[in-house]
Amino acid sequence: MEIDEAVRGCSDRRMRTKYANAVYVVQRAFALYPFEEVAFSFNGGKDSTVLLHLIRAGYYLYKKDSGDVAEMDAVKNCPLRTIYFESPCAFPEINSFTYETVSTYGLPLETIHSDFKSGLEGLLKEKPTKAIFIGTRIGDPNAVGQEQFSPSSPGWPPFMRVNPILDWSYRDVWSFLLTCKVKYCSLYDQGYTSIGSIHDTVPNALLSDSSTEKIFRPAYMLTDGRLERAGRTKKTNHNIEMNSVASNGMTSIEGEQTISRAASIIVVSDEMFGTTEDKLGAALCKKLHAIGWRVSHVAVVRNEIDSVSEEVERCKSMDDMVFILGGLGPLHSDVSLAGVAKAFGVRLAPDEEFEDYLSQLMGNNYTGDRNEMALLPEGITELLNHKRLPLPLIKCRNVITLAATNVDELDTEWDCLLDTQESGLVQAKPFVSKHLGTTLTDVQIAPVLAKLCLEFSDVYIGCHRISRAGPLVVNLTGKDNQRVEAAAEKLTSTFEGQFSQVDSCK
Ligand SMILES: Cc1cc2nc3c(=O)[nH]c(=O)nc-3n(C[C@H](O)[C@H](O)[C@H](O)COP(=O)(O)O)c2cc1C
Numbered sequence: 271m272e273i274d275e276a277v278r279g280c281s282d283r284r285m286r287t288k289y290a291n292a293v294y295v296v297q298r299a300f301a302l303y304p305f306e307e308v309a310f311s312f313n314g315g316k317d318s319t320v321l322l323h324l325i326r327a328g329y330y331l332y333k334k335d336s337g338d339v340a341e342m343d344a345v346k347n348c349p350l351r352t353i354y355f356e357s358p359c360a361f362p363e364i365n366s367f368t369y370e371t372v373s374t375y376g377l378p379l380e381t382i383h384s385d386f387k388s389g390l391e392g393l394l395k396e397k398p399t400k401a402i403f404i405g406t407r408i409g410d411p412n413a414v415g416q417e418q419f420s421p422s423s424p425g426w427p428p429f430m431r432v433n434p435i436l437d438w439s440y441r442d443v444w445s446f447l448l449t450c451k452v453k454y455c456s457l458y459d460q461g462y463t464s465i466g467s468i469h470d471t472v473p474n475a476l477l478s479d480s481s482t483e484k485i486f487r488p489a490y491m492l493t494d495g496r497l498e499r500a501g502r503t504k505k506t507n508h509n510i511e512m513n514s515v516a517s518n519g520m521t522s523i524e525g526e527q528t529i530s531r532a533a534s535i536i537v538v539s540d541e542m543f544g545t546t547e548d549k550l551g552a553a554l555c556k557k558l559h560a561i562g563w564r565v566s567h568v569a570v571v572r573n574e575i576d577s578v579s580e581e582v583e584r585c586k587s588m589d590d591m592v593f594i595l596g597g598l599g600p601l602h603s604d605v606s607l608a609g610v611a612k613a614f615g616v617r618l619a620p621d622e623e624f625e626d627y628l629s630q631l632m633g634n635n636y637t638g639d640r641n642e643m644a645l646l647p648e649g650i651t652e653l654l655n656h657k658r659l660p661l662p663l664i665k666c667r668n669v670i671t672l673a674a675t676n677v678d679e680l681d682t683e684w685d686c687l688l689d690t691q692e693s694g695l696v697q698a699k700p701f702v703s704k705h706l707g708t709t710l711t712d713v714q715i716a717p718v719l720a721k722l723c724l725e726f727s728d729v730y731i732g733c734h735r736i737s738r739a740g741p742l743v744v745n746l747t748g749k750d751n752q753r754v755e756a757a758a759e760k761l762t763s764t765f766e767g768q769f770s771q772v773d774s775c776k
């Protein structure tokens with residue numbers, strides 16, 4: 271079987287692994303469902319072209335494994351029911367490629383002229399259909415939450431969606447098509463990287479030839495697969511918004527200076543419960559304070575997925591940003607990302623870009639076919655790169671997982687975050703603080719401080735003793751210097767000569 275031979279004979283270990291997993295899914299589907307109750311959703315796109323050849327290979331291997339040797343000659347092709355939702359808005363090149371391909375490979379075609387949902391309702395009424403092969407991949411807008419076998423969504427007719435290439439990247443798709451030397455739709459050679467309708471799809475501008483805007487390079491030349499839908503004008507999923515960036519890279523929009531920002535910190539560590547102390551959380555508090563962010567909450571949780579996910583769930587909606595310290599890496603106790611994924615209701619899925627960084631850093635020094643460290647929360651992860659970092663930091667929506675193991679590493683990671691626009695760490699209006707020391711007792715000043723708190727609700731009024739016998743230090747912190755000064759003035763004038771300014775609250 272030419273596809274099987276081409277892949278098994280290639281030197282690309284990743285390709286061979288992806289192929290082996292995908293054809294395994296195909297074989298499982300043929301083992302699970304009667305052949306006549308399985309369909310293939312084919313639209314002439316690159317992903318469904320990959321799927322076509324994987325189905326052909328999987329069918330061949332399935333027949334071979336089940337000992338149908340007499341039939342082997344006949345299974346060069348796979349006569350699987352093929353459905354195509356034909357739309358008047360489809361590119362003529364897509365239509366002709368689809369018809370040509372089904373004829374070349376002997377696929378019985380059922381053309382449907384309505385939308386996906388009602389078309390599938392009609393199909394299922396007409397013929398029992400238990401499973402449908404679909405070329406959905408991670409990164410497609412509809413892929414979030416799907417597995418290789420996923421029942422159709424509630425409200426859709428009941429069938430199993432079989433997604434053999436769910437974990438394939440853009441690059442995997444092109445490696446496969448080029449390795450197997452199979453025909454694909456001609457639009458991909460004209461700069462189209464993902465194809466919708468004639469109304470919402472143009473060639474990908476990232477492939478435009480710099481000398482003339484009308485010439486585009488072929489789709490397989492796109493280096494950043496995350497931008498494959500950049501030519502889908504209406505439904506783009508990855509539009510990158512550019513904000514104004516200050517010279518240090520930190521977003522510094524004038525209006526932002528007055529906004530207030532709050533963060534919470536989650537320290538993930540079993541050791542904090544008895545054998546060591548948290549230095550990183552305290553250091554991060556100071557760093558946030560220094561850029562004018564309020565720290566609303568610092569929590570220490572155990573290395574358990576549920577403990578992390580419950581804490582992330584609480585903090586992510588309460589604060590602008592959540593920082594996680596600890597629990598990142600290949601150890602059994604490194605559960606932070608699994609906790610984040612659970613909090614957002616997504617699964618952990620292989621991230622090719624992160625995998626590339628990891629293999630540059632550590633070669634192939636991981637066990638099994640898969641690098642478990644490259645499993646990141648699916649559909650919500652952004653990698654924050656910086657030239658000073660060995661690996662990008664992982665940001666899932668408003669949750670940033672820091673990799674620092676000591677304060678020096680934290681200093682570096684923090685500087686890189688400030689220098690990276692995508693981190694979202696905008697400079698907020700800085701805090702001003704005043705520290706006033708006194709030898710008065712807490713009982714003496716308590717009623718006055720209570721009133722002061724009510725009158726100056728925009729000033730944080732903290733109070734602590736150096737020892738039980740004193741002295742006492744009152745800390746006044748706020749964003750408005752005049753208000754902080756006014757609160758300090760009120761306190762000192764109430765207790766004339768009894769308060770003096772001290773450097774800081776040690
Ligand atoms: C065979 C088939 C089954 C589908 N099943 C579902 C489904 O169960 N739930 C759902 O929300 N969408 C379903 N869809 C719609 C897809 O999620 C998606 O809208 C479609 O593949 C178009 O993708 P595009 O917007 O990237 O072109 C299905 C589509 C096809 C072709």
Ligand SMILES: Nc1ncnc2c1ncn2[C@@H]1O[C@H](COP(=O)(O)OP(=O)(O)OP(=O)(O)O)[C@@H](O)[C@H]1O
Nearest residue numbers: 311312313315316317318354355404405406464465
């Ligand atoms: N009109 C259609 N008819 C049949 N199947 C379809 C149709 N549109 C989408 N599908 C199914 O959904 C899958 C995902 O569609 P999607 O548009 O993301 O991929 P593609 O068309 O194969 O490639 P590309 O991303 O380059 O357009 C397809 O591989 C196919 O299985």
Ligand SMILES: [Mg+2]
Nearest residue numbers: 315464465466
């Ligand atoms: Mg398409």
